[in-house]
């Protein structure tokens with residue numbers, strides 16, 4: 554069972570809990586992006602199992618009216634086992650999404666996976682356009698990848714990047730990553746026909762996105778994590794901005810919860826307060 558302290562960041566252990574969470578967000582006008590926790594499988598069985606779980610979840614979501622979709626990680630669908638395993642499993646998730654009329658996001662992992670992820674995404678989005686891919690501002694290559702995505706159907710989610718990468722492929726300085734993020738937002742709003750996903754909690758970047766939307770008339774949506782700036786998520790939605798909450802669920806919640814706690818002082822204090830107050 555997930556302890557109360559972790560429930561701020563994780564929607565529950567089961568698909569039923571995840572769907573209930575999405576229903577509650579829908580009441581506040583916030584959409585949901587559900588991610589089954591799991592990554593870096595080095596054998597095929599868990600990757601196939603998670604693929605099957607996503608297919609069942611998509612069928613469950615297809616029976617609801619609210620705006621909820623999934624986001625998958627390449628290494629969860631078997632990329633570490635082999636590119637062909639990942640491509641096959643992604644195709645199976647996309648088939649289920651098409652059957653149940655749901656959107657599929659693909660997360661981006663460390664830089665060694667970028668080419669395989671882009672290639673697999675391109676194959677799938679050409680047959681099912683209700684898809685989106687995450688790109689990371691810390692990678693030096695991303696302006697070129699964004700240009701490639703702008704020529705395809707589907708959405709893009711721009712994030713700053715969560716992985717520690719070597720300096721020859723990535724910016725490592727926070728101010729430089731922020732600058733790259735601003736430049737990518739400008740490029741995306743200027744060149745994208747589809748929707749630009751702004752995957753950030755940063756008030757400066759959210760303000761820039763709103764200005765760029767006025768300037769270019771490009772559709773955008775804000776995406777934030779469960780447990781982070783949830784008041785802002787609701788406020789933006791009430792102001793008419795499309796907002797999606799990325800909500801992880803599943804039994805493998807411990808390492809995800811740990812990452813959230815150590816990434817920011819506020820989260821660590823929240824965890825400490827929860828322990829002290831019982």
Ligand SMILES: Cc1cc2nc3c(=O)[nH]c(=O)nc-3n(C[C@H](O)[C@H](O)[C@H](O)COP(=O)(O)OP(=O)(O)OC[C@H]3O[C@@H](n4cnc5c(N)ncnc54)[C@H](O)[C@@H]3O)c2cc1C
Pocket residue numbers: 659660661662687689712713714715716752753754755756776777778781782799817819820
């Ligand atoms: C929906 C979503 C999907 C993502 N998918 C991926 C992915 O596929 N691949 C990947 O590499 N990364 C992914 N990320 C993570 C991302 O790369 C960043 O590591 C993460 O979002 C932190 O960057 P930030 O833009 O929020 O700003 P930061 O630079 O971390 O913070 C900037 C400002 O945002 C506000 N803020 C940030 N965090 C908090 C907080 N916890 N509480 C209160 N205020 C806060 C503060 O004002 C802060 O000064 C995803 C993030 C989101 C939101």
